[in-house]
Amino acid sequence: MFPEAQFIANGDVRLAVYEQGKGPAVVLLHGFPELAYSWRYQLPALAAAGYRVIAPDQRGYGRSSKPDDVASYTIEALISDVIALLDAREIGQAVIVGHDWGALLAWQMALVVPDRMAGLVALNVPFLPRPPIDPITYMRAALGSDFYIVNFQDSDEADQRCAANPARVFEVLMRRNSVTRERFNTLPKALQSFNLIAALDREELAGDALLSAEDAQVYIDAFTAGGFTGAINWYRNWTHNWKSTANIDQTVRVPTLFIGALDDVIISLEQIEAMQPFVADLESHMLEDCGHWTQQEKPAAVNALIIDWLNRRM
Numbered sequence: 001m002f003p004e005a006q007f008i009a010n011g012d013v014r015l016a017v018y019e020q021g022k023g024p025a026v027v028l029l030h031g032f033p034e035l036a037y038s039w040r041y042q043l044p045a046l047a048a049a050g051y052r053v054i055a056p057d058q059r060g061y062g063r064s065s066k067p068d069d070v071a072s073y074t075i076e077a078l079i080s081d082v083i084a085l086l087d088a089r090e091i092g093q094a095v096i097v098g099h100d101w102g103a104l105l106a107w108q109m110a111l112v113v114p115d116r117m118a119g120l121v122a123l124n125v126p127f128l129p130r131p132p133i134d135p136i137t138y139m140r141a142a143l144g145s146d147f148y149i150v151n152f153q154d155s156d157e158a159d160q161r162c163a164a165n166p167a168r169v170f171e172v173l174m175r176r177n178s179v180t181r182e183r184f185n186t187l188p189k190a191l192q193s194f195n196l197i198a199a200l201d202r203e204e205l206a207g208d209a210l211l212s213a214e215d216a217q218v219y220i221d222a223f224t225a226g227g228f229t230g231a232i233n234w235y236r237n238w239t240h241n242w243k244s245t246a247n248i249d250q251t252v253r254v255p256t257l258f259i260g261a262l263d264d265v266i267i268s269l270e271q272i273e274a275m276q277p278f279v280a281d282l283e284s285h286m287l288e289d290c291g292h293w294t295q296q297e298k299p300a301a302v303n304a305l306i307i308d309w310l311n312r313r314m
Helices: 042-048 075-088 101-112 135-143 148-154 157-164 166-173 196-201 213-226 229-233 235-244 269-274 299-313
Strands: 006-010 013-020 025-029 052-057 094-099 117-123 256-261 282-287
Touching: 006 075, 013 042, 013 075, 025 042, 025 075, 025 101, 042 052, 042 299, 052 075, 075 101, 075 235, 094 101, 101 117, 117 299, 135 148, 135 235, 148 157, 148 196, 148 235, 157 166, 157 196, 157 229, 166 196, 166 213, 229 235, 256 299, 282 299
Parallel strands: 025 052, 025 094, 094 117, 117 256, 256 282
Antiparallel strands: 006 013, 013 052
């Protein structure tokens, strides 16, 4: 059974957190469009292995606050939420585990507040060093205005379309066996750029549904109640975050475990390889027959890798 929500405050923001177990602290940060519930397979496994596991609904998600203004979702604000969680629980250091946007946040924490991190586990998204140009400028030029992250900058079309039918969002996005990397690499470049709006309109869906009807309903209920704008606002700070991190050394010095997925075509193998010079203490594993939703697609494998690494390194 998933733990009951508890609540902590970070200024005017209230965060719902779910906690299980005792021992060294491990904080689990979910991605888009997810919830703390995305870690439902990890909380009991890590707790049984002797760890105190805490998973928040991050700001903009689930039962946590959803401020209206875009500026409430800067990388500084997101980091401050995790620090507020640690402070509220009187935790000096924790291992931070992140998936998708949660991994991006964990990587930035390792640069900005490494003293609060005993270690870092990144699922799917490797360390992406700060580029020389605004990432949105690059994405617009390379991937086009229909690419989902660019589309998020230009309008609230995605907010409205997703909120109008949350069940469709999770039916379309949360799937397994949709495409292998080998197959993806044969597609025309235009089809390699993910268009969320077009995906929602697609009649035939590849692969298999990831979520059971019961699990899907947890997501549907949460996003029916709270909408998608808070979650999408994370993306609307990409340019701000790029500017505000201009003078930060791009070397990750905390012990790090990376778990990638061979068929997560959102991330290139070249990006995974390219992070190695920037991460001083890196152990890396790639899961086969696995797409983007790694901790939900391959929970036993993910749990085994994390617990083994924690037991050896912490």
